[in-house]
Amino acid sequence: MNCRHCGSSLEHTFLDLGFAPPSNAYLNLSDLKRPELYFPLKIKVCDSCWLVQTEDYASADSLFTAEYAYFSSTSCSWLQHAERYSETIISELQLSAGSFVIEIASNDGYLLKNFVAAGIPCLGIEPTDSTADEAEKIGVPVLREFFGEVLGKQLAQKGQQADLIVGNNVYAHVPDINDFTKGLKVALKSGGTISLEFPHLMRLIEQAQFDTVYHEHFSYLSLYTVSRIFAAVGLRVWHVEELPTHGGSLRVYGCHSSDSRGEEPSVDELIQRELASGLCDLQTYLEFQLAADQIKNSLLSFFIEQKANQKKVVGYGAAAKGNTLLNYAGVKPDLLPVIFDAATAKQGKFMPGSHIPILSPENLFAEAPDYVLILPWNIADEVVNQNVLIRSWGGHLVTAVPRLKVL
Numbered sequence: 001m002n003c004r005h006c007g008s009s010l011e012h013t014f015l016d017l018g019f020a021p022p023s024n025a026y027l028n029l030s031d032l033k034r035p036e037l038y039f040p041l042k043i044k045v046c047d048s049c050w051l052v053q054t055e056d057y058a059s060a061d062s063l064f065t066a067e068y069a070y071f072s073s074t075s076c077s078w079l080q081h082a083e084r085y086s087e088t089i090i091s092e093l094q095l096s097a098g099s100f101v102i103e104i105a106s107n108d109g110y111l112l113k114n115f116v117a118a119g120i121p122c123l124g125i126e127p128t129d130s131t132a133d134e135a136e137k138i139g140v141p142v143l144r145e146f147f148g149e150v151l152g153k154q155l156a157q158k159g160q161q162a163d164l165i166v167g168n169n170v171y172a173h174v175p176d177i178n179d180f181t182k183g184l185k186v187a188l189k190s191g192g193t194i195s196l197e198f199p200h201l202m203r204l205i206e207q208a209q210f211d212t213v214y215h216e217h218f219s220y221l222s223l224y225t226v227s228r229i230f231a232a233v234g235l236r237v238w239h240v241e242e243l244p245t246h247g248g249s250l251r252v253y254g255c256h257s258s259d260s261r262g263e264e265p266s267v268d269e270l271i272q273r274e275l276a277s278g279l280c281d282l283q284t285y286l287e288f289q290l291a292a293d294q295i296k297n298s299l300l301s302f303f304i305e306q307k308a309n310q311k312k313v314v315g316y317g318a319a320a321k322g323n324t325l326l327n328y329a330g331v332k333p334d335l336l337p338v339i340f341d342a343a344t345a346k347q348g349k350f351m352p353g354s355h356i357p358i359l360s361p362e363n364l365f366a367e368a369p370d371y372v373l374i375l376p377w378n379i380a381d382e383v384v385n386q387n388v389l390i391r392s393w394g395g396h397l398v399t400a401v402p403r404l405k406v407l
């Protein structure tokens with residue numbers, strides 16, 4: 001396989017998690033009687049442009065099905081994050097009724113509803129029907145397509161170039177990152193701004209966040225590599241912010257290469273830190289498997305110890321990253337009998353691979369578990385605040401990444 005950005009031959013493995021089902025392929029009761037599809041989950045690193053990328057195995061269409069269960073609006077902290085961002089960017093870019101905003105992967109309208117409320121014309125691009133339906137119900141216009149150069153050109157031809165193109169947690173999810181970036185270029189108005197958020201590879205490595213690796217996540221990105229991908233199509237990064245979301249994300253601001261805006265010091269400063277943390281050093285990547293294996297082994301030891309002591313352990317948050325962790329560790333319902341999740345779309349379903357049932361958090365208190373393993377550690381604070389009652393019967397909250405911790 002060759003690098004999806006620069007075409008160099010991919011010689012080095014960053015992480016090999018064996019085989020796993022797609023992490024968003026939640027199962028119904030009837031699915032448990034059928035065979036389940038597993039795909040190799042192996043991540044390579046390019047030693048030329050340092051793009052960390054999933055090894056080829058399947059097309060995007062088979063992963064993002066109509067039943068895709070992730071609705072952005074189910075996380076309160078993410079909704080607040082989107083609202084703050086909208087207020088700030090509307091003010092900074094002086095967006096008004098004469099502007100046009102595009103969001104790629106607009107999900108259920110969690111972000112664009114703020115632009116609709118402000119009277120700013122906008123368009124969501126979202127191929128997943130279940131989330132697009134929700135967005136349209138709250139007045140967000142949606143184009144049900146995958147984004148790339150072809151769609152970017154169509155938008156430009158229709159006079160729909162944007163003053164602002166937002167992509168939150170989509171850039172790392174696209175199979176063809178070059179084509180997507182070319183689409184950004186052609187759909188962007190002269191003087192327009194691109195704003196992309198994606199998990200930061202530097203944090204993933206520092207915090208051993210191997211559970212954020214899944215098939216739907218094609219790229220693991222540094223500012224260094226994104227700057228190269230932008231430059232290749234005539235875009236450039238002029239500012240970057242570090243965010244706490246998803247365990248440490250970047251919000252990269254881009255513009256046409258010819259734009260008159262100068263580069264903020266934030267760009268070079270962060271690239272220097274990336275270099276200092278070894279992101280252009282092959283050894284950094286070759287050591288990551290060991291970190292993942294240590295987390296897996298500690299988690300298994302914890303489960304086995306609690307089982308031996310007849311303690312009850314349950315899970316909280318049926319997130320994609322939970323599936324990566326549980327499937328790599330080979331955990332099944334004998335060790336973790338149930339996972340509670342507030343998303344109604346997931347309740348009554350089963351985790352892919354592990355087949356652990358997912359129930360409404362209403363049932364958590366009746367169980368009175370000794371330990372609640374929070375799988376989406378990125379929203380651990382939110383979960384802790386919502387579940388303070390667990391302490392009333394002596395229960396504890398636990399996270400597994402970057403190391404097993406009883407909170």
Ligand SMILES: [Zn+2]
Nearest residue numbers: 003006046049
């Ligand atoms: Zn490359």
